[in-house]
Amino acid sequence: MLGIGIGAGTLPGAITSSGGGTPFTTYNGLALVGQGIPLILANVRTIGIVANQGATNFLASTPPSGTYIVIATLVVTTVFTTSGPLLTLGYTDSVGAQSSVAIPATAVGAGSVGSVAFALQSTGAAQITYAVTSGGTFGAVELTASLLRVA
Secondary structure, X not given: OEOOEEOOEEOOOOEEEOOOOOOEEEEOOXXXXXOOOOXXXXXXXXXXXXXXXEEEEOOOXXXXXXXXXXXXXXXXXXXXXXXXXXXXXXXXXXXXXXXXXXXXXXXXXXXXXXXXXEEEEEXXXXXXXXXXXXXXXXXXXXXXXXXXXXX
């Protein structure tokens, strides 16, 4: 049994594993599948993006094949003209290289927010990337994103 402490308290429930590198098998008496719990592989926070940002790797090395979720938020901090920022994710799935717009360019005003939880399947053949771009004149935007492996 694994106890996980947070500050002065602990998480409610118990997480168990059969050991030997086996993923977690139960949580609070409920059977888990796959690796058992999501793994947070990367957290990105970039403030003051004022120009197109090309594809950037989430990780230093290519992640293994699996199912991933990207949770991301774009916050406009200075007004854009014509077209707001968009977030594009790059990955390779069983069909081939993909480039998917996760947060479309919709809002241009300061304080505008776009967010997404985007699931993808990666073969592990290439990096998982993110890019922030705009078809209009850039203002400024803040990106917060996390990459989780769920299976």
